[in-house]
Amino acid sequence: MTQSSKIEDRAERGRQPAAAEKILDVARDLFYRQGIRAIGVEEIVRTAGVAKPSLYRAFSSKDELAASYLRRYDREFWERFDEAVVAHPGDPRAQILAFLTRVGKRTQTPSYRGCGMTNAAVEYPEPDHPARKVSEDNKRELRRRLRAMAHDMNAADADTLGDGLLLLIEGAYISGQLFGTGGPAQSVARNAELLIDASLKR
Amino acid sequence: MTQSSKIEDRAERGRQPAAAEKILDVARDLFYRQGIRAIGVEEIVRTAGVAKPSLYRAFSSKDELAASYLRRYDREFWERFDEAVVAHPGDPRAQILAFLTRVGKRTQTPSYRGCGMTNAAVEYPEPDHPARKVSEDNKRELRRRLRAMAHDMNAADADTLGDGLLLLIEGAYISGQLFGTGGPAQSVARNAELLIDASLKR
DNA sequence: AGCTGTATGTACCGACCGGTAACATTGTCA
DNA sequence: TGACAATGTTACCGGTCGGTACATACAGCT
16 A cells, blocks of 8 residues: 555554544445546535535545445445355355355445445546555455365366356446346356355266 | 447448547457556557547547447457357357357467456456446346357256356456467466366266 | 634636537439 | 538636645644
């Protein structure tokens, strides 16, 4: 992480301004539900009930606020991921299936809007945008871990299986927000199961 | 299709204004590469070398221009899809694999920016946005056809296989633009092959 | 009380957004 | 040559964009 926002620096040594926290909470909500480009800073501060300068005191720009939102998203993502991992120690197949079962369920909720990381990468194709960098880092790490888990499963071609699982996951994120309830994303865990079992050495 | 632009009405009975065609060409290019929200109408008409009123004479709004761009994208998409279909008559497995092989190759080109339909749906979560409607229609039809093909393959659970293929495809679209060359999308055809063979009745 | 530093708010900026009105110019076909 | 459709030119609209100079409220400390 080459750059971080003022509020995140603060958080590391405790106590941060109340306004900044409210702003990040609101930004997280609005950015996720409606998209980053669709939401203006005006709307964020209005909803948060704070003044605009409070935003720019805690975040150097809207782009940096978006990056902060994604860094927080990243932390929460790995928390969820690791929950599935620790629930099935030493059993990567069960770990992935547990994670995907939860993803599949989440995609069937009305407010589901996909993965904040994926959406941000679609909104910002420019490689040097701060938000996109966070997103790319997250996805690279996810790919690395999935491939490692596929390897631990003794897959015939671990890299291919890890990548296949990543494709299914990203497909679930997108289809979940495209089709809503009843869409293809509900079968992501089942399809992963089929793909895994077809990929194991026999 | 409840609404269509003036230029599309014209196209049905031949001869359309040259300016409108140039605008749609440029919009297609800029919208696809940089996103719809990221591109202003000013930039479109400047790049197309036409005056702004020419845009609004052919398209009632920017949103409608975006929808026209996607309708054209839809036509071209099904052309590519049907190419793979007619290349392997009566063999849905080979049809899908041919299509996915091409998708996988396209994702490895530097300028790849995913599926214009998918990207538009991410950019516009509002259900009544004209661009999103085109996108949703396209995806619903794609799902329908994939499920039908899975059925023709004699899959044990055709709907699940069809949806699994759709997840892989969407995953390839997203991963292709997220990871660039060398990303997980290159293995989409191979993973589809594994998934299909694991889903056939034995 | 008085001072000081921090957190917050008020009011404003120039730039650009999508979109339009009014009118001049071009090209084409009869 | 006349008529008409297509296009260009110019100027403009209200609204919103991201961002900031400056004033104020309010702690805690002495």
